[in-house]
Amino acid sequence: MDLATLTRAAGPALLALPLSGRFHSHLTVRIDDPQAVERLRAFCRQRRVKLTVIDLADTAGRAQRDVMTTAYHVGRGPDALRAVLGEVAELSCALEAAGFPVLRAKLEHESLPTLPALDARRYRELHIKLALPADRFEAELDRLRAMSDGWGFVLSRNPHERRGDVVHQFLNLRRYAGTPAQADAFAAALVAALTEAAFAVVETRRETAIVDTNLGHDRWWA
Structure with missing residues (x-):
């Protein structure tokens, strides 16, 4: 997941917002065998990011397990979002190079008062x-x-x-x-x-x- 892909996902309207402060990212990876989780744990320790495993389930019996990294970012200044996206892209490329295919990159902001309304993408x-x-x-x-x-x-x-x-x-x-x-x-x-x-x-x-x-x-x- 390179920077160009993340920038396209963000879109020009979001990039134009004066967005700064605390962010955190989740990079969901594909895990093909149990040993891969331990290798990912070692990767996370080395990179000083958090390994997160989530089991989701609803009352209809649907379920899903997600394995991901969680990283925290602080962005300052007019290009804060671009800088944070660069950090996420660097971590994503490192995961791919270590043998962990990235299925999804997600970036969250603690608060977004400048966004007037929510929609399917935000x-x-x-x-x-x-x-x-x-x-x-x-x-x-x-x-x-x-x-x-x-x-x-x-x-x-x-x-x-x-x-x-x-x-x-x-x-x-x-x-x-x-x-x-x-x-x-x-x-x-x-x-x-x-x-x-x-x-x-x-x-x-x-x-x-x-x-x-x-x-x-x-x-x-x-």
Whole structure:
């Protein structure tokens, strides 16, 4: 995934925005065998980026595992976005050279107040991290599944995210229409509903996906 590909995915309108601040990127790779995950883990340690494994599932029985790198970027000045895209492209090329085909590059911004509306290419994502008791995990999952259709979220979990008697479970939600402020208001209402239902909310993250080179990769859940 070279810089030209990422620049085309961003588009001239986005590149013209005075966008700076904190970004993070996800590079989803194809994994052909279990040993490849360990090789990728070593690659991530060397590059000082995070290895992320996500198991997605919905109430219809659809499921998907994504293996990706997560990197954090800070952009400053009028060419901040171009500079960040250059960092993402460099990491992507390094992954390819190490034998990890990149299936998708995604760049997210923590906040995008200059974007007047969301659409199919620039969407708002919400990730809510819950702490579920391990001894009642399946029962708590059933309660979450009962809420998911009404709120439109999908469940995901890192298979390694367990801390003693607590399992970390994630809820994910996308908004393709409206404004970032409207999406955030919906997110706040969901967090309030979860709290009222006695779920332990550990963390809430909101971000705007501004570059996505493979929009169909996981569109099934959103």
